[in-house]
Amino acid sequence: xxxxxxxxxxxxxxxxxxxxxxxxxxxxxxxxxxxxxxxxxxxxxxxxxxxxxxxxxxxxxxxxxxxxxxxxxxxxxxxxxxxxxxxxxxxxxxxxxxxxxxxxxxxxxxxxxxxxxxxxxxxxxxxxxxxxxxxxxxxxxxxxxxxxxxxxxxxxxxxxxxxxxxxxxxxxxxxxxxxxxxxxxxxxxxxxxxxxxxxxxxxxxxxxxxxxxxxxxxxxxxxxxxxxxxxxxxxxxxxxxxxxxxxxxxxxxxxxxxxxxxxxxxxxxxxxxxxxxxxxxxxxxxxxxxxxxxxxxxxxxxxxxxxxxxxxxxxxxxxxxxxxxxxxxxxxxxxxxxxxxxxxxxxxxxxxxxxxxxxxx
Numbered sequence: 001x002x003x004x005x006x007x008x009x010x011x012x013x014x015x016x017x018x019x020x021x022x023x024x025x026x027x028x029x030x031x032x033x034x035x036x037x038x039x040x041x042x043x044x045x046x047x048x049x050x051x052x053x054x055x056x057x058x059x060x061x062x063x064x065x066x067x068x069x070x071x072x073x074x075x076x077x078x079x080x081x082x083x084x085x086x087x088x089x090x091x092x093x094x095x096x097x098x099x100x101x102x103x104x105x106x107x108x109x110x111x112x113x114x115x116x117x118x119x120x121x122x123x124x125x126x127x128x129x130x131x132x133x134x135x136x137x138x139x140x141x142x143x144x145x146x147x148x149x150x151x152x153x154x155x156x157x158x159x160x161x162x163x164x165x166x167x168x169x170x171x172x173x174x175x176x177x178x179x180x181x182x183x184x185x186x187x188x189x190x191x192x193x194x195x196x197x198x199x200x201x202x203x204x205x206x207x208x209x210x211x212x213x214x215x216x217x218x219x220x221x222x223x224x225x226x227x228x229x230x231x232x233x234x235x236x237x238x239x240x241x242x243x244x245x246x247x248x249x250x251x252x253x254x255x256x257x258x259x260x261x262x263x264x265x266x267x268x269x270x271x272x273x274x275x276x277x278x279x280x281x282x283x284x285x286x287x288x289x290x291x292x293x294x295x296x297x298x299x300x301x302x303x304x305x306x307x308x309x310x311x312x313x314x315x316x317x318x319x320x321x322x323x324x325x326x327x328x329x330x331x332x333x334x335x336x337x338x339x340x341x342x343x344x345x346x347x348x349x350x351x352x353x354x355x356x357x358x359x360x361x
Contacts, residue, residue: 053210055089055097057255058203059244060195063263063281071112071271079108079236079265079273085126086195087216087244087257090203094161099154100216100244100359101192102128103146106263108236114228114269116236124238126218128359142186152184153192162197206255207315208246215360217243217352224262233266233274242283243352247360251318256311258349259285260303299343309341310349319357322350 063083071077082105089098104126109117127134128147137145144152153176157165169177174190176182220240228234244257261283266275284291285304294302301309314322326334331347333339 054205055091055208055210055212056203057087057089057206057208057214057244057246057257058199058201059085059087059216059242059257059259060198060202061085061242061259061261061283062191062195062198063261063283065263065265065275065279065281066277068265068273068275068277070273071110071267073112076109076111076117077267077271077273079106079110079238079267081106081220081238081240081263081265083238083240083261083263084191084195085216085218085242086192086199087214088196088199088203089208089210089212089214089246090200091210094200095159096157096161096165096196096200097210098212098214098246098361099157099196100214101150101154101195102126102216102218103150104218104220104238104240106220106222106238106240108222108225108238108265110228110234110236110267110271112271114234114267114271116225116227116234118222118225118236120223120225122222124220124222126220128216128218129355136187140186142183144184144186146187149185149187150192152181153187153189156181156185157196162200165193165196168193206257206311208255209248212246212248212254213360215245215247215356215358217241217245217355217359219348219352219355228267228269230269233268236265236267238263241348241352243349243356245353245356245360247357251357253314253317253319253322253353256314256353258307258311258352259283260307260348293344297343299340301341301343303344306342306344307349310338310344310346313338313342314353319354322353325350 061083063081065081067080069078085102087100088096091097106124111117131147132145134146137143171177174188176185176189220238222238224237224239226235239262241260245253246255248254263281265273267273288304289302291303294300327346328334331345333342333346
């Protein structure tokens with residue numbers, strides 16, 4: 001009996017030692033392989049969003065000729081083109097990071113004999129460039145000029161989505177009604193909200209970053225306007241170029257969007273307008289193949305394709321480098337690496353990029 005009891009005690013001791021060793025193997029940190037902590041730079045990479053600070057660049061133009069009027073015996077006719085233009089930078093959540101708002105308002109006079117009375121060499125400034133020349137501050141109940149109010153509204157929409165902007169409280173004439181903004185903005189904003197929505201819808205990944213600045217260049221000429229004749233209607237044409245450009249800290253272009261509009265108001269030899277003033281107006285980009293340049297182009301490319309090619313060509317360049325692109329006496333590029341994709345005149349593109357840089361922020 002004692003023999004069996006001794007044997008039992010020996011077995012218990014052996015089992016106890018085995019369990020103890022097993023626990024030490026599983027739990028003793030001395031026997032575990034240490035887990036290496038990630039380095040600080042690796043942590044930053046893991047925490048950084050996949051898309052970085054990349055943003056989309058968009059621009060939209062909405063034009064109207066509804067305020068145009070026939071000539072009369074005692075008053076000249078007026079071909080008026082109002083083109084609202086908005087440029088935006090939009091993040092991946094659809095929030096606006098930067099915004100620019102402007103309007104090109106062009107008034108071309110014509111007589112009751114069908115003669116254009118405005119000097120065809122006139123270059124019309126957009127409202128932002130007019131500044132105090134526009135003259136709203138005197139009539140404004142808050143004493144602010146149009147460009148000041150447009151800039152305040154552009155700042156107000158930052159960080160907001162289109163849906164949030166469309167949800168702003170407006171009166172029947174589309175004036176803002178919230179007290180936090182009416183102290184700085186009393187202009188009608190309905191048209192600008194419409195253009196903002198369109199600009200965001202147009203926005204594309206073109207290389208811009210959230211830290212870049214955004215500029216907008218707008219200018220109008222009327223040189224292609226013509227008097228009416230017995231066998232042909234007269235035309236008052238507002239030819240406007242629009243360029244939205246983003247720039248990095250070194251002044252290099254990171255994205256560029258180019259468009260133009262040729263808004264026509266026709267009239268007869270008595271100064272009566274013959275154009276439907278309610279008809280929708282499209283930009284050259286919106287017209288697409290309907291603009292009709294491709295069939296006349298020696299490289300077989302439409303205007304919007306050429307504008308897009310030039311937009312891509314200037315990315316990575318400074319304004320001085322863009323201004324230095326060689327052109328002939330008619331403003332067409334002469335550099336071989338550009339003429340294969342752009343045969344349209346680029347003088348206006350260059351000028352509007354320079355203008356965009358001057359107001360970029």
